[in-house]
């Protein structure tokens with residue numbers, strides 16, 4: 001129950017009814033006896049500056065998760081952002097400091113890694129393919145580099161976007177092997193679909209069938225798509241004998257990364 005003493009966090013986006021964070025956070029707060037609650041805010045874009053002014057003055061609000069379509073537009077309107085959020089020009093979480101300053105980070109990639117660690121997958125020196133050079137793919141690729149991936153290939157239907165992300169990461173992590181070329185999936189330790197391919201029962205695979213045919217059982221295969229839980233890619237990988245990670249597992253793992261940044265949950269919530 002929300003009381004006068006309850007401290008708040010929020011999630012902002014538009015539309016907002018489809019998001020799962022409020023039920024996940026509120027279940028965690030209730031289960032851990034916390035006098036905290038998350039509210040969902042469907043905000044129009046012209047009102048964002050007034051919204052941020054409101055957040056700065058909102059004394060019983062600890063922070064705000066940011067979702068589509070505001071991850072990019074809010075990144076350059078905050079009072080400070082992390083190095084990775086600046087590089088990616090994207091935030092997915094804001095913390096309100098006691099003096100009202102708003103600080104941002106992007107923990108999509110950390111949430112992905114958090115889920116992968118729960119599967120026992122360690123990134124250091126591994127070989128990885130990330131398909132999708134958009135918001136989530138960029139964040140995952142950045143976190144893989146921060147965690148010391150040995151070799152990283154970025155693919156996207158837009159060769160321009162894939163090339164731009166590889167260049168950005170190459171500049172940020174000059175010691176790492178980052179590129180866009182891949183003829184076979186043999187030798188890959190990790191394959192990640194960070195595109196919407198397979199969402200909503202389309203049956204779409206994010207790679208051509210001929211390339212997928214080279215997938216080996218010792219590759220860990222992950223998808224960011226949350227519905228269906230078992231995407232066509234994950235079904236294919238599972239049939240091949242690969243260990244898999246689902247989109248909902250990433251979303252659940254990221255609750256701790258979002259909550260810890262806002263100061264309302266431990267990292268391993």
Ligand code: NAD
Nearest residue numbers: 132133134135136137156157195196197206224247250251
């Ligand atoms: P985006 O539009 O920023 O990026 C998607 C990228 O995929 C684009 O660059 C596009 O060109 C590329 N692409 C699309 N189809 C492709 C294909 N068949 N092959 C290769 N590249 C292709 O989107 P985003 O914000 O990065 O979101 C991607 C997905 O991640 C969405 O489905 C979203 O729902 C999901 N998501 C999941 C979580 C989670 O916790 N599981 C969190 C955030 C987003």
